[in-house]
Amino acid sequence: MRALRDVTFELRRGEVHALMGENGAGKSTLVKILAGLHAPDEGEVRVDGRRVTLRSPHEAMRHGIAMIHQELMPVPDLTVAENLLLGREPRGRIPGTVDRRALRKEAQRLLGVLGAELPVDVPMRALSVGEMQTVEIARAIGTQAAVVIMDEPTAALSDREVEALFAAIRKLQANGTALVYITHKMDEVFRIADRITVLRDGRHVATSPAADLDVQRLIALMVGRELVGGRVRDRVEPGARVLTAEGLTRDGCYREVGLSLRRGEILGLAGLMGAGRSEVAAALFGLVPAERGEIRIDGRPVRIRHPAEAMRLGIGMVTEDRRAEGFVPLMSVRHNVTLASLARCCKGPVIRHAVEADTAARAIAQTGVKASGDGQAVVELSGGNQQKVVFSRTLMPDPEIVILDEPTRGIDVGAKAEIHALIARLADQGKAVLLISSEMPELLALSDRLLVMRQGEVSAELDPLTVTQEEVLKHAMPV
Amino acid sequence: MPCPSDTSFRKRWSEIVAGRLGIVIALIVIAAVLALLKPHFLSAANLTNVVRQVSINGILAVGVTVVLLTGGVDLSLGSLVAVTGVVAAHLAHPGAFPLAVPIAAGVLAGAACGAVNGVVVTRCGVPSFIATLGMMTAARGLALVLSNGRPVSNMSPSLTKLAGDVGGVPIPAMILAAVALCVAWMLRNLRLGRYFYAVGGNELAARAAGIRVQAVKFAAFVLCGALSGLAGVVLAARITTGQPNAGVGYELDAIAAVVIGGTRLSGGVGGVWGTLLGVLLMGVIGNGLDLLNVPSYYQQIVKGVIIIGAVWFDRCHQSAGKERGV
Numbered sequence: 023m024r025a026l027r028d029v030t031f032e033l034r035r036g037e038v039h040a041l042m043g044e045n046g047a048g049k050s051t052l053v054k055i056l057a058g059l060h061a062p063d064e065g066e067v068r069v070d071g072r073r074v075t076l077r078s079p080h081e082a083m084r085h086g087i088a089m090i091h092q093e094l095m096p097v098p099d100l101t102v103a104e105n106l107l108l109g110r111e112p113r114g115r116i117p118g119t120v121d122r123r124a125l126r127k128e129a130q131r132l133l134g135v136l137g138a139e140l141p142v143d144v145p146m147r148a149l150s151v152g153e154m155q156t157v158e159i160a161r162a163i164g165t166q167a168a169v170v171i172m173d174e175p176t177a178a179l180s181d182r183e184v185e186a187l188f189a190a191i192r193k194l195q196a197n198g199t200a201l202v203y204i205t206h207k208m209d210e211v212f213r214i215a216d217r218i219t220v221l222r223d224g225r226h227v228a229t230s231p232a233a234d235l236d237v238q239r240l241i242a243l244m245v246g247r248e249l250v251g252g253r254v255r256d257r258v259e260p261g262a263r264v265l266t267a268e269g270l271t272r273d274g275c276y277r278e279v280g281l282s283l284r285r286g287e288i289l290g291l292a293g294l295m296g297a298g299r300s301e302v303a304a305a306l307f308g309l310v311p312a313e314r315g316e317i318r319i320d321g322r323p324v325r326i327r328h329p330a331e332a333m334r335l336g337i338g339m340v341t342e343d344r345r346a347e348g349f350v351p352l353m354s355v356r357h358n359v360t361l362a363s364l365a366r367c368c369k370g371p372v373i374r375h376a377v378e379a380d381t382a383a384r385a386i387a388q389t390g391v392k393a394s395g396d397g398q399a400v401v402e403l404s405g406g407n408q409q410k411v412v413f414s415r416t417l418m419p420d421p422e423i424v425i426l427d428e429p430t431r432g433i434d435v436g437a438k439a440e441i442h443a444l445i446a447r448l449a450d451q452g453k454a455v456l457l458i459s460s461e462m463p464e465l466l467a468l469s470d471r472l473l474v475m476r477q478g479e480v481s482a483e484l485d486p487l488t489v490t491q492e493e494v495l496k497h498a499m500p501v
Numbered sequence: 502m503p504c505p506s507d508t509s510f511r512k513r514w515s516e517i518v519a520g521r522l523g524i525v526i527a528l529i530v531i532a533a534v535l536a537l538l539k540p541h542f543l544s545a546a547n548l549t550n551v552v553r554q555v556s557i558n559g560i561l562a563v564g565v566t567v568v569l570l571t572g573g574v575d576l577s578l579g580s581l582v583a584v585t586g587v588v589a590a591h592l593a594h595p596g597a598f599p600l601a602v603p604i605a606a607g608v609l610a611g612a613a614c615g616a617v618n619g620v621v622v623t624r625c626g627v628p629s630f631i632a633t634l635g636m637m638t639a640a641r642g643l644a645l646v647l648s649n650g651r652p653v654s655n656m657s658p659s660l661t662k663l664a665g666d667v668g669g670v671p672i673p674a675m676i677l678a679a680v681a682l683c684v685a686w687m688l689r690n691l692r693l694g695r696y697f698y699a700v701g702g703n704e705l706a707a708r709a710a711g712i713r714v715q716a717v718k719f720a721a722f723v724l725c726g727a728l729s730g731l732a733g734v735v736l737a738a739r740i741t742t743g744q745p746n747a748g749v750g751y752e753l754d755a756i757a758a759v760v761i762g763g764t765r766l767s768g769g770v771g772g773v774w775g776t777l778l779g780v781l782l783m784g785v786i787g788n789g790l791d792l793l794n795v796p797s798y799y800q801q802i803v804k805g806v807i808i809i810g811a812v813w814f815d816r817c818h819q820s821a822g823k824e825r826g827v
Contacts, residue, residue, distance in 0.1 A: 330711040347705035352770050361699055362710040364692050371691050415710060
């Protein structure tokens with residue numbers, strides 16, 4: 023299969039050019055060719071009209087093309103300044119040494135271009151993801167890149183960090199730098215992009231000034247069909263309380279958090295990044311237990327110190343970071359899907375392979391994983407399908423309580439709609455669902471009740487059917 | 502190769518070879534060259550000799566395969582071989598105990614040392630490299646203490662027979678075959694086997710799937726220790742003494758064979774069949790150099806180069822075959 027077919031892509035000086043498309047549409051392949059990570063089978067790349075060959079990132083950089091990766095790759099124990107000028111350190115008087123003073127100065131100058139005030143002497147690991155991103159951009163400026171490619175730069179940023187990023191992008195733009203911007207977030211595209219190119223199934227679908235498009239039209243171009251927005255499910259009469267948490271506290275993360283989950287109900291948990299939502303979920307699932315507080319299931323107090331205990335109590339969880347803790351990358355789809363409930367496919371300690379294959383096939387069909395076969399390694403799947411594998415694994419033990427932490431992060435619109443339908447179906451089946459999401463429309467479309475967290479505390483309980491996004495945000499913003 | 506799961510023989514075979522084509526080709530080429538240069542290479546006597554020689558390294562390599570699959574490493578194998586050999590030799594004086602006692606004692610002593618490794622790694626959070634490095638030194642000391650620094654001799658012939666032949670096939674080779682079959686079966690068919698792959702492939706995901714990661718790692722160290730004990734007993738039988746200085750450097754030969762066989766040092770991918778290929782490759786090379794009368798000092802250089810070359814060739818072949826973001 024070809025990842026990219028006969029695509030023409032043109033980038034102008036000083037523009038922000040958004041590259042849109044579902045996962046697997048060929049966006050990453052395209053920018054990887056530009057960044058020298060992949061060689062095209064056919065076709066050519068021209069910079070300022072001159073034909074160039076880009077066989078390595080180094081070569082691409084020589085032609086002024088810099089890429090800021092989806093997963094940032096700094097050296098965590100080097101300082102900000104050292105990371106900024108990695109590979110281009112100013113030389114000291116003695117050969118082989120680094121002029122540390124010049125290094126700091128140049129680092130400060132580069133950050134200054136972005137108007138960022140970051141300490142240059144602290145180790146990189148002390149920075150937030152957003153700050154690291156700023157450093158990466160400053161680094162691109164330092165290499166005097168004429169083209170900067172950003173692959174989902176805001177995936178892990180808080181709202182405020184997004185603002186800082188956009189300000190930096192505008193500065194780059196004003197200097198005449200051309201930016202290629204890949205994202206799945208609609209609101210962002212229309213705020214930042216001058217032109218939008220849509221890819222679908224490896225082909226070029228459209229290139230158009232952003233001003234000539236709107237969300238509906240853009241989605242239609244991306245998926246090749248119209249998607250309807252709005253509420254995904256009608257509100258139902260919730261059932262009995264299955265889980266209540268009271269006074270959950272972990273110093274420095276969250277304080278006195280109380281919540282209750284009812285059968286057939288989706289409880290949304292809104293808040294900014296760092297508000298403590300994921301940490302509370304981690305406590306409920308036993309990943310990182312709370313220091314104080316009580317959890318009751320069906321009225322009985324329980325202690326949950328390990329995911330295995332949570333699962334025995336009927337809790338399942340889709341964790342936030344799919345790549346880091348969602349699946350075993352080189353393991354097959356089948357083995358990933360059955361991982362959490364292998365005992366069901368066993369006679370004693372022995373796996374019955376036929377039973378396992380059947381069970382996995384049913385779970386895969388339930389979530390609609392698309393793979394070349396259940397023997398395919400999960401790492402080879404698209405983000406959306408990887409997430410469906412994680413859902414299959416989580417749902418296979420048939421949990422009564424399902425915790426979903428950012429279940430649609432970084433996956434394309436089509437897969438997102440399917441996962442939304444799946445979540446609604448879980449509630450319809452009578453499961454209690456806790457849904458954490460940073461995407462407000464998702465929360466408002468799916469939740470029956472909405473809790474908002476702010477700086478580690480529950481700040482409001484709202485009715486998602488009547489509340490506006492602005493109001494939710496008001497309760498989420500730090501005071 | 503993620504863990505194997507297909508049923509038809511042909512598919513199984515292609516899985517065994519898949520990703521290790523370089524090793525298979527190297528094995529065939531080297532064997533062919535040797536057969537041309539020294540027709541004696543293909544004689545039954547010589548081939549029997551090869552499998553006899555690789556048996557101990559093979560048993561150790563199969564054991565350490567499991568630890569490497571979980572993403573750990575075990576450097577204490579060589580010293581465990583010495584300790585367990587000494588323990589077995591002490592209990593194997595003629596007329597002292599039935600044959601089963603020294604054998605079981607050796608295996609259990611190995612398992613116990615493996616359990617200590619496992620506890621230090623899983624409970625104390627010491628990286629396995631360091632934990633087993635400590636065990637390597639401590640166990641060597643233990644072997645010297647238990648033997649007073651002298652070989653433990655006067656071994657009952659019933660134990661030394663363990664190094665002999667039955668129907669022309671060396672018993673150590675049979676033991677290796679049995680061990681390999683058992684461990685391969687376990688990796689494929691036991692829940693624990695699957696968990697070894699999951700823990701090595703992504704520890705966090707394994708934990709989120711409810712797997713008791715520490716218990717799985719512990720089990721890997723115990724199994725590796727037990728097999729080291731078995732290897733120690735077999736070696737003691739072969740040299741008819743419990744040697745406190747036996748097995749120096751064996752851990753590196755075993756790990757080299759495992760890695761040549763395609764098991765990732767970072768865990769999650771690999772298996773017993775690849776390890777056996779790696780063990781065979783190293784054995785054939787050693788045997789070939791002997792046949793060609795290469796002085797032993799030079800043999801070491803050649804071996805080192807071939808270990809690196811084999812893995813390099815394999816990696817090149819793999820990266821040309823498929824581009825994965827791993």
